[in-house]
Amino acid sequence: MKPPIGAYVIDTRTGKVGTVMGHMGPYLQVRPIGGGREWDCEPERLRIATPSERLRASTAYVNARSRGEVP
DSSP states (O other): OOOOTTOEEEETTTOOEEEEEEEETTEEEEEETTOOOOEEEOGGGEEEOOHHHHHHHHHHHHHHHHTTSOO
């Protein structure tokens, strides 16, 4: 099953949290929370992020932005 566009997912290879941006052939394009470079991932390597994982990733991004580490 491919997660829908806009779903928050975890890349099980890297542990990164991202948002599904599109489907291209057998791959999904995933973008990190807060933006950045998309990466391709096989659907079987992704799982839906839990609410606490989404909150943790969003909070980490907001904190990094407040420190000037990301735009």
